[in-house]
Amino acid sequence: MSNQSIIFFDIDGTLLDFDKKLPESTKKAIFDLKARGHEVAIATGRAPFMFDDIREELEIDTYVSYNGQYVVLRGEVIYTNPLDKDALLQLTQTALEQNNPLVYMDADDMRASVPEEDEMITTSIHTLKVNKFPTYDPLYHQGREMYQCLLFCIGDAEKKYEQEFKSFDFIRWHPMSVDVLPKGGSKAHGIAKITEKLGFPEERQYAFGDGLNDVEMLKQIYNSVAMGNAEPEAKAVARHITKSVDENGILHGLQMVGLLD
Template identity: 50%
Template sequence: MTKKMIMFDIDGTLLDHDKKLPASAKEAVKSLKEAGHEVAFATGRAPYFINDLRKELEIDSFICFNGQYVEIENEVIYKNPMDRELLTHLSSFSTSHNHPLIYMGAQFMKSTSGYHSEIEESLTALHIDTTQIGMDATYYHDTEIYQTLLYCKENEESLYRSNLQNLNFIRWHEYAMDVLPLGGSKAKGIEKFIEKKGFTKDQVYAFGDNLNDIEMLQYAGHSVAMGNAPQEVKNVARYVTKDVGEDGIAYGLQMVGLLS
């Protein structure tokens, strides 16, 4: 079999609804690697929030911050930090509306506020220890920021979309949106990844479940939406597998012919 590139989102794709890795998914990844395929993560998470999963699956290549930071075998091959002037506008605008931000750098993440219930609820749902988040409203002044988390409700989204049109906003939680450079996506990260590794788009298999996976699924030659994905995501995928909690990864890999 010709070597393939398999990109996995993490939350809701590899990790189930309880943020656990199903045994069938772990075995499937092991089988892919034993067959000689390349396996990597494509996630909205920061690198420091995937260390345990990287060790468990023995994967040392990833696309983080929804495509803004790409590392292959412990070498950073692509970075797309956010423009500081745009971050200044975002900071000023969000402060005027009492909406906290979290600036995400390659090593640390810092909040513009102290304890905040919406930050606590959203990140705890990802099993992220919020005590690791420091407070520094000026963190972006001298640190490259690859993604910002904006805390506002859905009925407040239009304020940002209309006033900050040079930024990309993607909702992932009732209270939170990812803020990215305009044009930034997992698809861009994959493009840089396969340029480096010598794959073609048709050799790429992408698995995802949420709105931040849409560009990736549209870009990959073979795209698989999880059964737990919203219909908007399923509509752009070539295949739809079972729910992540129903061995969706293993089933999807069988669907596309990568596992028997």
């Protein structure tokens, strides 16, 4: 353990480039890390079913998904933090009144609150270039554990939701969509469940990210690296800043912090 580190990677804009492709230099770097005995993990806002192909390609079975609400260590679920059911019911009612669609997400699937193919849902989810798309089931959240919702709204419309729903956090990930999370839930919190269980000291913890949902992670992890394409808020709290994802940013960052030659 003395020379072993754990490295957490965000997916979109970090592992994957702007075309949602995995750069060859990044793939090689991940396998080089593992060959040196390091633990490699993913920390993402995506649902588990939205990146199973990436996990398979990179042979990674430890991950923090749903921005920290569903955590898996070496193939075993070790922590879950679902949305409050009563508050979610109230959110559903308010969102319908405001004509803001919702997508409910559990560990296995996602369903939409509106029947027709909504433009905001279609536009934002298609940017992820995933094979799955939500079908209509307005009651899907009832009797199930939901770990995240997508609220579809534009501008700063989430501000009114923030004021009304104190048990949720609202984090924008797309001009048309906001992640709805349990209050205080974050990648940082989910990561801590893994590092505590494995016993990694803070100086042996690394994290790479680029988005607003990476801010808490980059603030908490001792060896944090923001991508060159990262949001200003992410760069402001990171210990290091590497090159852009499309400029071999992962490889450069790992070399910069001394994990690879």
